[in-house]
Amino acid sequence: MADKNEILAGLAEIVAEETGLDANEVALDKSFTDDLDIDSLSMMTIVTLAEEKFDVRIPDEEVKNLTTVGDAVTFIEGAQN
Amino acid sequence: MTDVVITGLGATSPLGGDVPTTWEGALAGRSGVRPFDNDWVEKYDLPVHFAGQLAVPTSEVLSRPETRRMDPSAQMAIVAAREAWADAGSPEVDPDRLGAAVSSGIGGIWTLLNGWDTMKEKGANRVLPMSVPMLMPNSPVAYVSLEFGARAGAHAPVSACASGAEAIAAGFEMIQSGRADIVVAGGTEAAIHPLPIAAFAAMAALSKNNDDPQGASRPYDTSRDGFVLGEGSGIVVLESAEHAAARGARVYARLLGLGMTADAHHIAAPEPDGAGQSKAMKFALERAGVTAADISHVNAHATSTPVGDMIEARGIRGVLGSQADHVLLSATKSMTGHLLGGAGALESIFTIKALETRTAPPTINVSSPDPELQVDLVRDTPRELPAEGQLAAINNSFGFGGHNVALVFGTA
Structure with missing residues (x-):
């Protein structure tokens, strides 16, 4: 089971791989679309990779609610249980 | 009719990561074929232990996100297209007058098969969302269109091993019909994966000369036993002569004309008398406004298969008649292997460089030429084309399914 910091670090790694952004830019308050410039296809890729990494299920209909990196971290943390 | 010129060249191939090193390797008679260094x-x-693998992996040139979002076939096309575009002087052009025509013969087979492996191991939920945009055969041309903002149209005519040549033909037509001033055109292939190797081997199409990989591709040699799979991309910048002149662009050569026919004979075997191939060459000469006497060089399709090489050679002899005695014939697949959908484009670049430098590249590995060959084959070392006057050359490409494409290029 990963804690909040571990989830953020793992997610930042995935986002960095997918987008070429520096992992340090992937902070909790950042918006995926407005701050990190991630399009919907990249977002779906990140979700698929995060599901595998954290062994969780993130339903498609949930993805639209994940506005910020923090939203995703919180959802993944909850989904682990 | 609008004249079409070539103002930029780009490539990544088994001989080098760009056009200068690829051309230098070809002139040196180097083989780009290597045994697999995997399991x-x-x-x-x-049954086949080797292929013409890229000299410079795309991962050394492209960013990590680029290699994640593009199938290897598109990655190679982008590497070659960026070189070609820069080589053309990164021209200023109205996006609505800029086109793209880039083909692959096979498509994103790595993406398709990796996706299937993932699905079998981990289930449908793990299949990546980028799978479709990566595996579709128009993916390379779509990325090229995106890269340069080409809005006049993006086309990917698919005709197996003639695809790259047919894409250049499509670019030529776009300019001649007035749809575009510039077209980024060529071919790409990244099919060195165990499945296509097994499949081509099952057709008995591949050389199994595992003891001598670098000597395996031997077009016109009596001991030829099949083609050697290669990978890579060749891209040219085609431009209307008027547009090129207006911006003072350097012109490598002219694309004078093309001929395309279909055998309608067999799904994989060429017509035994090569009638369709010969007609493609004849039509290309007619459209180019040249005669056999104007042709001084042919870059042959010549893949090193027992049947195909001589059908083409007899066709060249038939179409060019006595001029075939004065034509220098090169089979550059002896060095690169067969790039399938990339072949017609890379070999167009060899043809263009041959005209520009008036030097025909060699054919390697021919120790015992087929006694039936009645065209002057350039062997082992390059030979000079006539130093004076306008020259013209033919580049042939033929594909499974009976597709025949002949392109006629002329000196600038």
Whole structure:
């Protein structure tokens, strides 16, 4: 089971791989679309990779609610249980 | 009719990561063929142990996100297209007058098969969302269109091993019909994966000369036993002569004309008398406004198969008649292997460089030429084309399915 910091670090790694952004830019308050410039296809890729990494299920209909990196971290943390 | 010129060249191939090193390797008679340095042979009992693998992996040139979002076939096309575009002087052009025509013969087969492996191991939920945009055969041309903002149209005519040549033909037509001033055109292929190797081997199409990989591709040699799979991309910048002149662009050569026919004979075997191939060459000469006497060089399709090479050679002899005695014939697949959908484009670049430098590249590995060959084959070392006057050359490409494409280029 990963804690909040571990989830953020793992997610930042995935986002960095997918987008070429520096992992340090992937902070909790950042918006995926407005701050990190991630399009919907990249977002779906990140979700698929995060599901595998954290062994969780993130339903498609949930993805639209994940506005910020923090939203995703919180959802993944909850989904682990 | 609008004249079409070539103002930029780009490539990534088994001989080099760009056009200068690829051309230098070809003139030196180097082989780009190498044994596999992985476990495929043991793991899958592959009957073929080698291929013409990229000299410079795309991962050394492109960013990590680029390699994640593009199938290897598109990655190679982008590497070659960026070189070609820069080589053309990164022209200023109205996006609505800029086109793209880039083909692959096979498509994103790595993406398709990796996706299937993932699905079998981990289930449908793990299949990546980028799978479709990566595996579709128009993906390379779509990325090229995106790269340069080409809005006049993006086309990917698919005709197996003639695809790259047919894409250049499509670019030529776009300019001649007035749809575009510039077209980024060419071909790409990244099919060195165990499945296509097994499949081509099952057709008995591949050389199994595992003891001598670099000597395996031997077009016109009596001991030829099949083609050697290669990978890579060749891209040219086609431009209307008027547009090129207006911006003072350097012109490598002219694309004078083309001929395309279909055999309608067999799904994989060429017509035994090569009638369709010969007609493609004849139509290309007619459209180019040249005669056999104007042709001084032919870059042959010549893949090193027992049947195909001589059908083409007899066709060249038939179309050019006595001029065939004065034509220098090159079979550059002896060095690069067969790039399938990339072949017609890379070999167009060889043809263009041959005209520009008035030097025909060699054919390697021919120790015992087929006694039936009645065209002057350039062997082992390059030979000079006539130093004076306008020259013209033919580049042939033929594909499974009976597709025949002949392109006629002329000196600038």
